[in-house]
Amino acid sequence: MYDMKIFHHDKPLIIILLLTLLGRGLYLQLQYPLWWDSHIYIAMGKFIASNGGIGFWEWFRAPFHPLFLGLIGKMGFSIIIFGKIFDIIWSLGAVYFFYRIAEHLFERRIALVGSIIFSFTPVFIMLSGLMLAEPLAVFLALAGVWAFLRQRFFWTGILLALSFLTRFHFGVWIIAVLCSLLLEQGRWKEKFHSLLTTMGGFIVPVSAYLISNQLLWGKALKPFTEAQVLVDSAVWFYERSAWLYVERFFLACPLYLFVFMYGYLFFRNKEWRNTKKTMLVVVTILTFAYFLSISHKEVRYLMTALPALAMMAAAGIVWTYDYLRRTSSAFIKPKSFVVLCIVALLLPLPFELSFERPPQFHNEIGEILGENESRAMIVSTDPSLGTYLTSTIVTLDGTPFAAEIYARHKGKYDVVYIGDCDLQCHPQNQTCLDQKHDFWTTVREENELVLEKNWTFRENDVEKRYSCTYMVFVPKN
Structure with a gap:
């Protein structure tokens, strides 16, 4: 009888999890291509699995996700197949913890509505199966928050540290949790103990990472102090205005406009007195403050604050629904409001979940290498070759480093593979342009061109088309 009570209580959650699983399963059937960063993580996983035999390691990336992929490879499983399976598991786990947290902070209706919004947000669905770091990072962050609400402070620190080490941006969650603890009413002795325990859990994994950086690179903070140098040469290409987040997130997913309704209620009802709810606001403010301050803007960066945004949007929706039920002269009936919300949830999906399939030339390069593929070395601007070939891949890491x-x-x-769009220079950076010209001259003089193809792209958030040329060279005899 007790088990049946639990089942009936959690029936909405079970249904949402099943819908989440079904939605992700259908999305995977579309077999959308992996992204650039996906191939990087796979190559890093292969590097771990092969003890450095194949793949490569990018020191400036958060390590936990590629370490996990490497563990999959070490166990003899396919990194690609099982990486996608675990993406689904992380998504399901994130939805589960989201529901529990929202139910704890608000009520069951907000947990139900918020979980549906969170699960079916296009960017969250899109990242399921791409083997990017976000699904794992958001799962760990929400698991850490749930541990915090259950007063498991050491585990809170551990889980939020792992989330941070999966995607550095998710460090905003540990800041928000610490703010919540500091603002909590209570005796300072108990508060200090909670803070110390949480920070102790956080420091354990992070200190291990910093020590490994010191041993490997000679600088514990190298990924945080020097990584920007690697992206400065290309970041201008991805520069967007702040309007991107309005157009591609709030207007593309209109249910999130109810976040602003909750913001009004948060101050009107003095909900800031509830430090746990304040935590959601802190995460949102810190996320937008950081990503609005940098030139490179992508909607997927908002995954950092997506759980907080979905919870606040759900709170705004439920409040609006209750208001419509209480008001006889409302401009819209409550049932009509529910229908509009469902339409607003589902309508963006077909448009937001479609993107271009870039060309891939691993089959052609495999034919060029023939039986020597596993023993070959490929110098490439594109990391994707390492996903499909067993050759040693050496990436050129952008224009400033390509020639060296x-x-x-x-x-x-044995092969040089170059996509000219992978070697970016700002039009006014003459030093970079000269480096690019000299590099191209050297490659053409010392190698023979065996394959050349052009491809025209149009990104969703770029109003112009641009063409890229892909070339395969082999050394001259």
């Missing part, structure tokens, strides 16, 4: 890396492997490589 190419020269270092001269006489060792």
Whole structure:
């Protein structure tokens, strides 16, 4: 009888989890191509699994996700297949913890509505199966918040540290939790103990990471202090205005406009006195403050605050529904409001979940290498070759480093694969333009062109088309 009571209480959650599983399963059937960062993580996983034999390691990326992919490879499983399966598991786990947290902070109706919004937000669905770090990071962050609400402070620190080490941006969650603890009413002795325990849990994984950085690179903070140098040469290409987040998130997913309704209620009803709810606002403010301050803007960056945004939107929707039920002269009936919300949830999905399939040339390069593929070395601007080929892949890491890396492997490589759009220079950066020209001159003089193809792209958030040329070279005899 007790088990049946639990089942009936959690029936909405079970249904949402089943719908989440069904939606992700159908989405995976579309077999959308992996992204650039997906191939990087796979290559890093292969590097771990092969003890450095294949793949490569990018020191400036958060390590936990590629370490997990490497563990999958170490166990003899396919990183691609099981990586996608675990993406679904992380998504289901994130929805589960979201529901529990929303039910604890608000009420069951908000947990129900928020879980549906969260689960079926296009960017969250889109990232399921791409083997990017966000699904794991958001799962760990929400697990950490749930541990915090259950007063398991050491585990709170551990889980939020792992979330941070999966995607550095998710460090806003530990800041929000610490703010909540500091603002909590109570005796300072108990508060200090909770803060110390939480920070103790956080420091354990993070200190291990910093020590490994010191041993490997000679600088514990190297990924935080020097990574920007690697992206400065190309970040201008992805520069967007703040309007991107309005157009591609709030207007594309209109239910999130109810976040602003909750913001009004938060101050009107003095909900800031509830430090746990304040935590959601802190995460949202910190996320937008950071990502609005940098040139490179993508909707997927909002995954950092998506759970908080979905909870607040759900609270705004439920309040509006209750208001319509209480008001006889409302401009819209409550049932009509529910229908509009369902339409607003589902209508964006077909448009937001479609994107271009970039060309891939691993089959052609595999044919060029023939039986020597597993022993070959490929110098490439694109990391995707490492996903599909067993060759050693050396990435050129952008225009500032391309010539140096190419020269270092001269006489060792079997193929050079270059996409000219991967070698970006700001039109006014003459130094970079000269480096690019000299690099191209050297490659063409020392190698023979065996394949050349053009491809025209149009990104969803870019109003112009642009063309890229892909070339495959082999050394001259």
